[in-house]
Amino acid sequence: MSVRDLLPPEVADILTEWGISKLFPPQVEVARRGLVRKGNFVLASPTASGKTLAAEIAALYDLLHEGKCVYVVPLRAIASEKYESFRARYEPLGFSVRMSVGDYDSSEEPLGRHDVIITTYEKLDSIIRHDPAWLSELTTAVFDEIHFAHDSERGPTIEMTVAKLIDSNPDIRRIALSATVANLEEVSAWLEAEPISVPWRPVPLRVGAYSRSGGVILWEDGGEEKIPRRTGMPEVDLTLRSVRDGGQVLIFYPTRRSAVAGAFKVARALSAHTIGFDRDAARELVESILSLEPRTRLLEKLAEACRGGAAFHHAGLPYRARRTVEEAFRRGVLLAxxxxxxLAAGVNLPARVVVIKSHKRYDRTKGRQAPITVMEFHQMAGRAGRPGFDEVGEAIVVASSRKDAEELLREYSAGKIEPIVSKLDDPHKFRTHLLSLIVLKSPASARDVSTVLERTLLYIQAGEEVVSRLIPPALDFLVREGFVREVSGGRLAATMFGIRTAQLYVDPVSALMMAKASERLLSVDEKVRDASALHLIGLLPDMYKTPVRSRESPEVEELLEEIEPLIPPEELPLEVTFSWFSAVKMAAVLRARIEEAPEALIEETYGVEPGDLRS
Incomplete structure (x- = not known):
């Protein structure tokens, strides 16, 4: 439907300038419901269906009427992608666009000068903790990939960030987006928004399961397709099937190591089966990757794979390398x-075929391999189908036998997506966010605290009784350990210790450990002081954890002799003691970093990749 038939004239004029003459169904639905000019909404619609533009047309209307918008995403990579897109669109219109994803100990007052602010949930949370004046000036908030509220690690932060923003600015317009929301009504109730579900996809999706034993794809419509076993590796044979017809393939592996190995398997197969691709462009891509600084063994491996028309992509790669791979894939230089x-978490990178190598992955919360959820499957499957290039997108999960393939097809094709469920009831997460809330409201009354908590998804789903049970033990901990004190009138005031803990965006347990260690640090022999301090940092709950490989054990044990524990093991929280040995390795990594050792050497010596080193 034409933009001029549905949108306010000033918005329609700008979309026409952008070369957009027709709206996709999700955008049409937003316009038909009168939600361009005003109103909150939660839009659930498949990947590539136009959700972002649906949010943009509403935000653009507000901007044209002296509004200010914050666009919140779960990952820095998505923030960078949105920033580049929005800057190209909005700055020619006279609007200032800014991305903020960095320092967590900053109020970011200068952001108030900008019209469109793109940030991550964690960064917005840290900004709210500093309470800048411009938060009250925001008119529109777009919460992208809102299903991340279901994540056990990051979900509580997303949930509390949304709740605190709405509390600080009750009139702010709320727009939430996701491809996978089973309990749309519940999520909409949380955001006091209108639920919109549009299942339309620009490219139809076909789901299948490949039986390794039978060498056949079982399709959801009952059809079957025999696949030539050219290599004996299911994901590679499925890739060859697609690229021979001009398609591109995304293969999802459960681990980084398997993804790297998979890229080389595909590259060798493309060469062995004389699959044609632009080798001159591939050589230019290789040179571009090898020119990135600092040059590491991981980048050399990536360049080697790209020479054969395939690449790997994971968080251990430097950001610029990931972007280079993504752009090469979009241009068709890479076939797989x-x-x-x-990669499935919001980055815009479609392919004709998505292959899921394994339906299991390591689940840290369970401490074992576990099947991926239906939600996770659809996040990956959503990348299948390139608008304007493919008539149909295909998502294929690999199974060991026909029986398993049939079961997986039933589970992931016909199975219901899991609802988004609050994870704020985790006591450790809850007390961290309770502290930030008390700091924000200090001196806070019980009503101040409950008012914000009533704006959480947990309150909507579990009710007042569950939320009220979480408060006493968390508050007892915060008062006992000196983060919060009781003042007159039964109010709660954050101490300086509590304020800085919240502003520095660290776990209260980390703050306690650092405070306790600092009391003993100067009494430790100067020769081992630095190593002991670095080991303590490696133990902090906030710190990145890296396992000790068998070949590293002698070096780690040698460094262990240099360390005098700043906190006796018996005084450490139980969850921290499990990382004692890996913290020694982290001390070695940190020392190498401080001494400006080349990243390539750190990667080679300790297996810590550049993307992890910089995150």
Missing amino acids: IAATPT
């Missing part, structure tokens, strides 16, 4: 990418 599931 072997990736970890992080």
Whole structure:
């Protein structure tokens, strides 16, 4: 439907300038419901269906009427992608666009000068903790990939960030987007928004399961397709099937190591089966990757794979390398990418075929391999189908036998997507966010605290009784450990210790450990002081954890002799003691970093990749 038939004239004029003459169904639905000019909404619609533009037309209307918009995403990579897109669109219109994803100990007052602010949930949370004046000036908030509220690690932060923003600015317009929301009504109730579900896809999706034993794809419509076993590796044979007809393939592997190995398997197969691709462009891509600084063994491996028309993609790669791979894939220089599931988390990178190598992955919360959820499957499957290039997109999960293939097809094709469920009831997460809330409201009354908590998804789903049970033990901890104190009138005031803990965006347990260690640090022999301090940092709950490989054990044990524990093991929280040995390795990594050792050497010596080193 024409933009001029549905949109306010001033918005329609700008979309026409952008070369957009017709709206996709999700955009049409937003316009038909009168939600361009005003109103909150939660839009659930498949990947590539036009969700972002649906949010943009509403935000653009507000901007044209002296509004200010914050666009919130779960990952820095998505923030960078949106920033480049929005800057190209909005700055020619006279609107200032700014991205903020960095320092967590900053109020970012200068952001108030900008019209469109793109940030991550964690960064917005840190900004709210500093309470800048411009938060009250925001008129529109877009919460992208809102299903991340279901994530056990990051979900509580997303949920509390949304709740605190709405509390600080009750009139702010709320727009939430996701491809996978089973409990749309519940999520909409949380955001006091209108639910919109549009299942339309620009490219139809066909789901199948490949039986390794039978060498056949079982399709959801009952059809079957025999696949030539050219290599004996299911994901590679499925890739060859697609690229021979001009398609591109995304292969999802459960681990980084398997993704790297998979890229080389595909590259060798493309060469062995004389699959044609632009080798001159591939050589230019290789040179571009090798020119990135600092040059590491991981980048050399990536360049080697790209020479054969395939690449790997995971969070251990430097950001610029990931972007280079993504752009090469969009231009058709690369025929296949072997990736970890992080690529499915919002980055715009469609392919004709998505292959899911394994339906299991390591689940840290369970401490074992576990099947991926239906939601995770559809996040990956959503990348299948290139608008304007493919008549149909295909998502294929690999199974060991026909029986398993039939079961997986039932589970992931016909199975219901799991609802988004609050994870704020985790006591450790809850007390961290309770502290930030008390700091924000200090001196806070019980009503101040409950008012914000009533704006959470947890309150909507579990009710007042569950939320009220979480408060006493968390508050007892915060008062006992000196983060919060009781003042007159039964109010709660954050101490300086509590304020800085919240502003520095660290776990209260980390703050306690650092405070306790600092009391003993100067009494430790100067020769081992630095190593002991670095080991303590490696133990902090906030710190990145890296396992110790068998070949590293002698070096780690040698460094262990240099360390005098700043906190006796018996005084450490139980969850921290499990990382004692890996913290020694992290101390070695940190020392190498401080001494400006080349990243290539750190990667080679400790297996810590550039993307992890910089994150």
